[in-house]
Amino acid sequence: MTATSQAAPSLRPARTARIRAWFFEPAPQSRIALLRVAIYLFVIDDLFFVVNDVFAHADSSAVLYRPIRLREWLNLPVPQHDYVHVMRWVIIIGCLLCASGRLPRRLGVLVGFVVAAGFTDWVSIGMSYSKIDHDHFALIVAVWVLPTIGVARFGNRTRSEAAGWALLCIQVACVAVYFLSAISKFRYGGLNWPTGSTFAWAITRRGTSLGDLLLNPPWILTASQFLIITLELATPLLLVLRRWPRYLFVIGLWAFHLSTYLTLTIHFLPLVICLLAFLPLESVLAWIRQRSARPSAARSRPGRFNRSSVRPEPSSGSPQRSG
Amino acid sequence: MQSISPEGGRPASSDPASEGPQPPEQRSTEPPVQTLGRASVAWRLAALLLGTVLVVRGSVIGNDVEWPFGPMSQFAFRVGQNDAIRATFLQARTADGEVKLVPITVSDLGLARAEIEGQQPSIIRNPSMLADLAASYARLHPGQPKLTQLWLNERVTVLRNGRAAGERVDTLVGWPANDTAPELPR
Numbered sequence: 001m002t003a004t005s006q007a008a009p010s011l012r013p014a015r016t017a018r019i020r021a022w023f024f025e026p027a028p029q030s031r032i033a034l035l036r037v038a039i040y041l042f043v044i045d046d047l048f049f050v051v052n053d054v055f056a057h058a059d060s061s062a063v064l065y066r067p068i069r070l071r072e073w074l075n076l077p078v079p080q081h082d083y084v085h086v087m088r089w090v091i092i093i094g095c096l097l098c099a100s101g102r103l104p105r106r107l108g109v110l111v112g113f114v115v116a117a118g119f120t121d122w123v124s125i126g127m128s129y130s131k132i133d134h135d136h137f138a139l140i141v142a143v144w145v146l147p148t149i150g151v152a153r154f155g156n157r158t159r160s161e162a163a164g165w166a167l168l169c170i171q172v173a174c175v176a177v178y179f180l181s182a183i184s185k186f187r188y189g190g191l192n193w194p195t196g197s198t199f200a201w202a203i204t205r206r207g208t209s210l211g212d213l214l215l216n217p218p219w220i221l222t223a224s225q226f227l228i229i230t231l232e233l234a235t236p237l238l239l240v241l242r243r244w245p246r247y248l249f250v251i252g253l254w255a256f257h258l259s260t261y262l263t264l265t266i267h268f269l270p271l272v273i274c275l276l277a278f279l280p281l282e283s284v285l286a287w288i289r290q291r292s293a294r295p296s297a298a299r300s301r302p303g304r305f306n307r308s309s310v311r312p313e314p315s316s317g318s319p320q321r322s323g
Numbered sequence: 324m325q326s327i328s329p330e331g332g333r334p335a336s337s338d339p340a341s342e343g344p345q346p347p348e349q350r351s352t353e354p355p356v357q358t359l360g361r362a363s364v365a366w367r368l369a370a371l372l373l374g375t376v377l378v379v380r381g382s383v384i385g386n387d388v389e390w391p392f393g394p395m396s397q398f399a400f401r402v403g404q405n406d407a408i409r410a411t412f413l414q415a416r417t418a419d420g421e422v423k424l425v426p427i428t429v430s431d432l433g434l435a436r437a438e439i440e441g442q443q444p445s446i447i448r449n450p451s452m453l454a455d456l457a458a459s460y461a462r463l464h465p466g467q468p469k470l471t472q473l474w475l476n477e478r479v480t481v482l483r484n485g486r487a488a489g490e491r492v493d494t495l496v497g498w499p500a501n502d503t504a505p506e507l508p509r
Contacts, residue, residue: 026356053429060433060459063452068390130441132387134395160357165367180382181395189401196401197485204480205410218485
């Protein structure tokens with residue numbers, strides 16, 4: 001950075017500062033460390049329980065292989081058993097290293113990008129047999145942006161703009177999945193998508209017994225369709241809301257995913273995990289530490305959680321009745 | 324790439340005493356902030372902008388093969404209140420003559436049902452693609468009787484005003500004999 005700081009902020013310094021503060025809102029290292037644990041451990045889980053058909057695909061004949069354009073552009077091979085086997089181990093080891101939060105900066109960036117490339121390759125194989133899902137978009141974004149933050153230690157309260165940008169990218173990706181789902185519904189289904197029987201279609205084809213209960217009367221599913229599309233169109237609010245309104249919105253989305261799981265066994269877990277990027281994860285860690293570090297001091301804390309002022313002292317006698 | 328400036332450089336931080344590194348004992352003050360240099364800010368803004376444009380483009384005019392920047396199109400189609408709901412299933416006769424339903428799952432055939440449905444038109448044009456499924460089945464079920472005849476069927480549920488009003492089974496294609504599948508034993 002050799003430029004003098006005189007010329008740049010000439011016009012509206014306050015405004016550029018505000019814009020910068022929105023795109024690069026500093027976030028604590030501790031939050032990133034925890035988010036990395038969640039994301040990278042989930043990626044390992046994903047290999048076995050979500051996009052778990054890669055081995056089966058690689059082993060079955062290549063006749064049904066319909067590579068997505070990215071694989072063609074990058075000349076990625078038709079998946080073979082040994083190739084995906086090695087790749088899975090590379091991703092697993094890389095994820096464990098990244099989740100540990102102990103890698104030095106340069107190595108961390110390198111390992112992070114190896115995981116990102118490997119996982120993108122892995123999921124893109126899963127999408128190359130003519131069924132293409134969009135539940136992995138935010139997770140793919142997450143594995144590509146998390147390495148750009150550099151070192152992030154557990155419990156470190158130092159905040160960084162790089163962390164803020166990475167979180168924003170994951171947040172924007174989550175919002176894109178929801179909001180653009182609504183746009184696609186209008187694009188492919190028409191503006192009257194909510195009045196159709198798409199949910200009835202899904203439940204008839206793969207519903208659980210709980211889902212079957214919702215089939216009649218049909219207005220229940222029509223109402224759910226209106227509700228879902230409204231929820232999806234409202235998700236850009238997540239980017240401007242802060243604190244509890246934002247957290248409650250995230251909890252609402254989790255409830256929506258739980259309901260689709262219970263009725264259709266469709267879970268969207270890769271997106272569910274990425275919603276953690278909206279939450280102040282570090283305060284959970286701080287809370288646990290506070291609890292475990294000074295269990296006795298917690299009782300004498302001042303303020304509205306001061307239980308000793310509410311509860312009678314044990315000496316006041318009621319537990320001794322059993323004698 | 325990334326410069327560390329403990330003073331934060333946040334004009335909006337409203338803390339007049341935030342010059343220089345803060346003593347760790349001062350719990351009320353903000354922790355230090357690592358800021359980014361101009362180049363780091365620039366490429367990050369460009370990347371975020373590019374990614375956003377690509378993903379929005381994907382859903383507005385894009386195509387599935389552009390994954391990960393394809394349209395967010397799951398459940399985006401509309402099913403009318405009087406339409407038919409079609410679910411594909413595979414029926415087969417084994418080497419010892421048993422007629423049965425073969426679940427289209429990754430563990431049974433190496434593919435999921437939606438993947439077969441995605442390729443249904445090609446399979447109908449080219450029934451010998453079913454031979455591939457029979458081979459996958461044999462590999463995934465060693466020691467079990469091989470599938471000697473396969474039929475790709477559809478279970479069709481007809482809707483009337485959003486309610487199921489009847490069900491039938493259509494055979495789409497068979498291999499090697501391209502005939503109609505016999506009714507499955509209930």
